[in-house]
Amino acid sequence: MTSSISEVTVPGAGDAGPGAPRGRRSRHGSTSLRVGAASIWLSVIVLLPLAAIVWQSVGGGPEAFWTAVTSNAAIASFKVTLTISFAVAVINLFFGLLVAWVLVRDDFPGKRLVDAIIDLPFALPTIVASLVMLALYGPASPIDVQLNFTKWGVGIALLFVTLPFVVRSVQPVLQELDRETEEAAASLGANNWVIFTKVILPALLPALLSGAGLAFSRAIGEYGSVVLIGGAVPGETEVSSQWIRTLIENDDRTGAAAISIVLLTVSFVVLFVLRTIGSRAAKRQELAT
Template sequence: MTVTTESPPAARRAPGTDTADATPHPATVAVRSVVTPLRVGITTLWLSVIVLLPLAAIAWQSGTKGWQGFWLAVTSHAALESFRVTLTISVLVTVLDVVFGLATAWVLVRDDFVGKGAIDALIDLPFALPTIVTSLVMLALYGSASPIGIHLQHTPPGVAMALAFVTLPLVVRAVQPVLMEIDRDVEEAAAALGATRLTTFTTVVLPSLQPAILTGAGLAFSRCVAEFGSVVTIGGAVPGKTEVSSQWIRALVENDDHTSAAAISMVLLAISLAVLVVLRTVGGRAAKREEQDE
């Protein structure tokens, strides 16, 4: 007797064993081919309206008096003094943000204590407050009637305190999620081999955090360069002392010199963009080195 065996019908095959199951339906492919360009087009249109067109308008207005008018606007004594004050305070505040932002993120991720959730929520408070409210809070705390006896009104430290208040969360939120993802087994292995906590931090943890730290630092610096509302009352716009470039731009607008104001704005935009590109490039290279080492 000859016994013949038949393969099970296609309908009885287990899901996943039939190659047809893995093939997308033609209708699905067609929908995807239509939806993807549509989403890209909507995103591009939105960014053009919100970002590109305003920047193009500022660039056009800054050049209405020609190159000579642009150069005179950005090299005037008042403009150069505002650039000096802005960049000096911004660099100082960014360094402080990196140090204290990293420390704050470390405490929130690695330590457990009463009120941790409340402190974590308070980190985002500067994002919710209008910047002018921040300036009024700083004025009430560090002004001439300071309840704690610290008078920083119309001083560079007062401007720095206001800028640090609004920029510190940028570093914390950039570092915190990366710190949460770091494998602690490597740190424990380093400690088992006799490495100190400082050595473990500088050789194991810090290289992994470098891209996030640079990103947070770039965002903090750019925010410092462009900030206006948080320093408007505590700073007082004292020329050569506390008058940052954003306040000088306001003075130009109030004097109906919109072309010079646009020129100063373009310089600030170029500075912020250059810093972001450099830090992103360095951070990207550091991330690639980390992946290659792994």
Template sequence: MTAGLDAPEALRAQRGFFKSRYGSTRLRVGVATTWLSLIVLLPLAAIVWQSAGGGWSAFWEAITSNGAIESFRVTLTVSVVVAVVNSVFGLMVAWVLTRDDFWGKRYVDAIIDLPFALPTIVASLVMLALYGANSPVGLSLQQTIWGIGIALAFVTLPFVVRSVQPVLLELDREVEEAAASLGADNFTIFRLVVLPALLPSLLSGAGLAFSRAIGEYGSVVLIGGAVPGKTEVSSQYIRQLIEFDDRTGAAAVSIVLLVISFVILFILRTIGSRAAKREELSA
């Protein structure tokens, strides 16, 4: 297609070919931007506008009230712990699915995605049936912080597994074998060879798990019980404000959760991006 052309002409011809085949870049960008605005930006702008309805004083009063502070404390504490725990066990599950062969591996791999497909209220019913007052295993976690933690771990585990799994599949096993031939033990190989390559995806999965956890409602609504200062997460507190017709306060608390989620995701992805660049430079 570009035979007989010099490099600049060949590049222009190639660009023209892709543009004619896939359409104008401006058109694609315009469509993507419009869709993003309708689905994400406009709803975010609407909730920001609603949160500012009473002015800065009303906003500050809403997010610093005793109920809001207690709900933030419960939500952030459980979400951080769940993200850390799922980072460890999610990595372990991804490792088993990619490095080990066993009977039923396909079924286990399919089950990982079950929390994505299962309505979160059903997850709460499952947790209530297993860990409620009539627990078949003799472990009652209803209206406890442990019950909320297990429910959130259930719905956020796939984020870590599915973030790490593709990277594990693409890792060059020859590097690990070379390290082993030089006398490195398994832990050293994992710490110095495997983990640096997995760190960006692991941090991304942990960030997604944390963001999902701080906004989760359905999976904790029954098992948690919404006990103020004990098991009431921010999403339940927002629901309570809406029931009391305090939409401005509910929007203000929502904005705080959005900001926290965005900041955590931005920080973790920045760290992951820098780790990936260091890995490329050292390769």
């Protein structure tokens, strides 16, 4: 009986006996294998295509790159894209939080259906979204609201495809919030606004910024959902992705790659800055609690 107990307990000691180093080597080896596999996959799927488009964008030299990104048509498309995308991100920041709050904190008939509908823009092909927008806000609008070939139409189409990013970023964080802290604040005399701004919002800020950043990045690169409702009117509704398509059709692949690099850079910088701010806010929240 004694020998059987010792045989069971000694290997479980973890940091003692000859079995421990082998266990650590095994764990380290499996970790290295996973990291290597993930790095290879990331390189093949993300880094190599990015390197290829960077190489193509500078194929004509710095002057060709600069000419492509500073042409009147390119500047006009950048203005349209960034202005509408920023407005879309801000609007979805507010309404995405509102929808997530309703889905988490409120009970109402059809709640599961609404929760499923939120993911519909992810499932729909973006060209279908453009068809839906055109059917609702086009020349034959059943509600007599015509927004085709307008910035409002482009904005609504982008709101449709980017709303889930904020909702799905905020929803799980809101579900995990400690309700006891809110109840404690209420017991000390804090009203609903104070509880929201001082207790809830700081905890949600990283998720809100992350969702808004994803929505903005999706909006500046969107093509399918705006191609029909927008109409690609130069200087009015022609977004950068549509200008890229025009350049490709004119066999200017270097210029198209240059415009793409600008959009990628803007998207990366915005995501990096927002996630850095969100990470710092999360650390302050942890220190405060």
